[in-house]
Amino acid sequence: ATRGALGGLAAATNDVVTVLDACGKDVVLVETVGAGQDEVEIAETAHTTVVINIPGAGDDMQAIKAGILEIADILVVNKADLPAAESVYKQLHIFMDLARYEGWEVPIIKTVSHKGEGIPELLQAIDKHRAYLETSGRLDQMRRQRARRQLLAAAQAELLSDLLAAAESNGRLDKLVDAIVDRELDPHTAAEKLIIPTAN
Template sequence: MHELVARILSGDKRAVARAITHIENDAPEKNQILRDLHPHTGKAFLVGLTGPPGAGKSSLTDRLIGYLRREFDYSIGVVAVDPTSPFTGGAILGDRVRMGTHALDPKVFIRSMGTRGSLGGLSRATQEAIRVLDAYGCDVILIETVGVGQSELDIMNVADSTVVVLNPSAGDHIQTMKAGIMEIADLFAINKADLPGTDKTEREIHYMLDMLGHIPWRPPVVRTISRDNQGCPELWSAIQKHKQHLEDSGLWSERRHQRRQEEIVAIVEGTIARRLKEQINADADWAQKLARVEQGVLDPYQLADEMMQNILKK
């Protein structure tokens, strides 16, 4: 067993941070760490929070952490996925700053991660970081994603329950992101619900849901005011009802099975991409081959097939 894994399983917070850093940097020991952690995963409840910029996702996440710690004494993990700095490769916004009230709590672990080119609102390393936090013993893991609208469909392949956070000024925005919202939302939270327009926004959400006709689970709409610490009990109650629905309908195990399958496919794709880069870097004739493609002498598909054959031989 990798020494970091032993420390993680014993509750070492620094080891968790070190392991996630290895994952983000694609360090040589990453796969060994994840292999050793795998038998200890699958217990945490994963909740995604997504929505447009400015909806107050980070503030709501902060309040939800406080509520879960205070009322249930849950161990909480947070993965806050932010845009990547073009200079450092790190997360630009750094949500840990906005959740600083929990920094000294030994039962809360918060990590900001950069998207690093991922277009789905999630970092490629997010699922692997979640696995570390799961093995670490977190009861609930909150995954807050970059607010980029319809491109955030990745979250539904990661979270057990997904909360779409909107605010009262989001009326027109709802219409532009209608298809995406309907696909990813298990619940809606109208944050900043003390502002004008809350009733209108809630009506529009229900109107869209009505257009779907009969569905096994109709996403509830919960009003929250994170600034005044209001709405977290109602939001968590709705999340728990969704979890119960998943378990009763058999969707809980079905979703997790599908997630595992997609994770395996992603691992294979990542391995192929890495080997492809290694092959290009090691090929002294690569520039000549590329020139032949540009000249029309060599078919790009033929070159791609040749490269794939070389990868499969290894």
């Protein structure tokens, strides 16, 4: 479940990943709920993003259109024993031939998970990507970017919490809501007044 968070990630996902990392876990798996242009923030949390495509699910081409393949470090065609799998595999190859990636060639791996087929190749690809991140310096860069995002997100949450608590206690929040309902203020102007009470 996304628990209302944008991007398909629960709001606490970053915190959970941080705790597990601090506990010394070498591998942390994060599963998202689906595909879409707004559901690519997983790439900002994970070191390696594996995008799994299932033939016949009706969303393989939708994923291409939505741009989710652009975040993939590794592409997987699961249920590769189905008749439509080869078509999906070829479509992914066409897409990847058109895409431009620096320093890393995105592998496309066929798997049949319930039979264990292709799983060793997938694990090998994940290990290979990790080695690429370490040798290229990308891993340190990603860690710094993630730390910055976490800091800003935590600061934003704290500021918003304090702001709303103050606005609710003095009745200013309800007054601004009433002003929006009565069409005296638009939401953007009301938000400005909420943040800066003296705003005109």
